[in-house]
Amino acid sequence: MRLLAVTVSLGAALLVMTTAPSYAAGGDAIFKKSCASCHYTDGPAKEKTIADQLAKKGPELFYAGSKFQKAWLAAWLQNPKPIRPMKYNSLTEHNKGDHPKMSAGDAAAVTDFLMGLTSPEVKAGVIKAGSSPQAKQIFGKKMPCTGCHEYLAGGEVHGGKSGPSLVGASKRLNPDWIYAYLANIKVFKPVRDMPDFSGVLSPKDMENVAAYLATFE
Amino acid sequence: MSRFVIIAAMVFGLALSAAGSAQAADAKQVFEFYCAQCHGVNGDGKGINVGKDFATDPRNFTVTADMEKRSDDDIRGVIKDGGPSISKSPLMPPWGATLSAAEVDGLLAHIRQLCKCKGK
Numbered sequence: 001m002r003l004l005a006v007t008v009s010l011g012a013a014l015l016v017m018t019t020a021p022s023y024a025a026g027g028d029a030i031f032k033k034s035c036a037s038c039h040y041t042d043g044p045a046k047e048k049t050i051a052d053q054l055a056k057k058g059p060e061l062f063y064a065g066s067k068f069q070k071a072w073l074a075a076w077l078q079n080p081k082p083i084r085p086m087k088y089n090s091l092t093e094h095n096k097g098d099h100p101k102m103s104a105g106d107a108a109a110v111t112d113f114l115m116g117l118t119s120p121e122v123k124a125g126v127i128k129a130g131s132s133p134q135a136k137q138i139f140g141k142k143m144p145c146t147g148c149h150e151y152l153a154g155g156e157v158h159g160g161k162s163g164p165s166l167v168g169a170s171k172r173l174n175p176d177w178i179y180a181y182l183a184n185i186k187v188f189k190p191v192r193d194m195p196d197f198s199g200v201l202s203p204k205d206m207e208n209v210a211a212y213l214a215t216f217e
Numbered sequence: 218m219s220r221f222v223i224i225a226a227m228v229f230g231l232a233l234s235a236a237g238s239a240q241a242a243d244a245k246q247v248f249e250f251y252c253a254q255c256h257g258v259n260g261d262g263k264g265i266n267v268g269k270d271f272a273t274d275p276r277n278f279t280v281t282a283d284m285e286k287r288s289d290d291d292i293r294g295v296i297k298d299g300g301p302s303i304s305k306s307p308l309m310p311p312w313g314a315t316l317s318a319a320e321v322d323g324l325l326a327h328i329r330q331l332c333k334c335k336g337k
Contacts, residue, residue, distance in 0.1 A: 050250045091254055091265050144299075144310040147255060147266050160266030162254035193251050196314035200299075 027113030030106050041117055045190050053191040054089050063119035063188060067177045070115050076172075077107035083172075085150060085161040119180070121187050127175035127210045135212035138205055148194065152217050163194060166216050175214035182206040244323030251312065252324070260331040273306035284332035292325050292336070 031041065040046065043062035047053045064073070080099035087093040102110065139145045150157050150165040157167060169178075181188050183206050185196050201209070248260075255264040260278035267275060278284060294302055296316070300309030316324070329335065 050246055054250075086265065091249075091258075142301075142307055144308045147271065147308045147310070158270045160254075160268070160271070162264075162266050193254055195310040195312055197311075199314050200311050 027106075027109035027111070031110050031113055034100065034102075035110070041114075043119070045186075045188065047189075047191045050191055056089065058088060060189075061114060062117055063122070063177070064114040065116055065118040066122040066124075066180070067174060068114070069172060069174060070111060072172045073114060074107050074111040077102045077110060078104055083164045085165060091162060119177075119187070121184055122174070122177050122180040124176055127179045127207060127214065129170060129175055129214035130211045131215050132208050132212060134205065135208040138201065138209055139212060143197070143201070144195075166213055169213050169216040173214065175210050178213050179206055179210035182210060244320075244327040247316070247320050248324060248327050251316070255308070260328070271308065273300075273308055275309070278328050278331040281332050281334045284328065285334040286337065288336040289325055290336075292328060293321055296321050296324060 031039075038056075038058035039061045041061050041064075043060075045060060045062070047056070078101060080097070080101060082095040082097045084095050087095050139151075146159045148160040148163040150159040150161065150167055152158075152167050157165075159166075182197055182201065183203065185192070185194070185198070197206070248256075249258055252260075253264055255262075255266045255275040256278060257263040257267075257275075262275045262277035264275060276283065291303060295305065295309060297311065297313035299311030300306045302311075312321070
């Protein structure tokens with residue numbers, strides 16, 4: 001009996017030893033262990049109702065590779081500064097900046113995993129960062145964007161707090177994703193407290209605005 | 218027979234009132250999710266977005282005198298098409314592509330409750 005137990009555990013240990021090294025190094029395994037309780041990575045988007053959205057503990061990441069810039073992601077995972085001024089899904093509590101931190105090695109592995117999660121909705125290499133009078137007018141005057149999003153002007157942070165801050169968007173977001181998000185918001189976030197601007201902004205307006213946000217310091 | 222009718226009526230009535238309060242609860246949830254960020258949870262116009270940079274105060278829905286001037290169609294219209302559709306601030310977003318007609322009707326009813334008023 002005892003012998004059997006020893007043999008079994010020895011066998012199990014051997015099994016773990018032979019499979020462990022490559023497995024532990026994989027970003028997907030690290031993600032499953034430390035991150036998947038708050039983020040899902042298998043698309044398409046799952047939320048159908050407000051209750052579904054409010055039940056989420058963190059943003060969906062199934063298109064992370066199309067949304068983020070790789071260098072930003074690897075750095076942020078090691079030193080995660082608040083993106084949303086408010087706590088996720090809250091309009092009363094502020095963001096405490098308590099996101100889990102990763103070591104440089106783990107962050108690199110998870111970054112590789114997340115950058116592999118791309119979306120067919122995002123056409124790569126189309127939108128180039130650049131400012132235009134049209135985009136400035138839309139973002140700052142004609143549309144309510146600044147009511148919900150922070151941005152930098154004259155070295156100071158201005159704007160509303162319910163959306164993610166757009167300060168530093170030029171380093172964080174992929175301009176092609178910004179365009180796809182404005183044009184087809186429901187694919188990425190079917191239930192969110194940002195209005196769908198399709199039919200309100202023309203595709204050309206959206207291109208201009210995406211290019212403009214991609215210059216945000 | 219008469220007993221059956223009474224029971225049937227009671228069951229039907231219960232179902233009706235449950236449906237009514239479910240709708241009200243939905244409208245409150247919809248308001249809190251989409252509108253409270255600017256208009257405040259209580260509809261007083263003091264949402265989290267309203268700081269020093271906010272050029273035009275979001276409407277305070279609890280002021281009866283202001284809200285009774287608006288017809289139901291005006292309110293539905295501004296929710297769907299945004300502030301500029303009634304020559305108001307563009308900080309009031311257009312929600313037409315986001316909300317269903319039923320959700321807009323629910324919000325209208327919720328706003329009427331907040332202002333304790335009817336439209337002209």
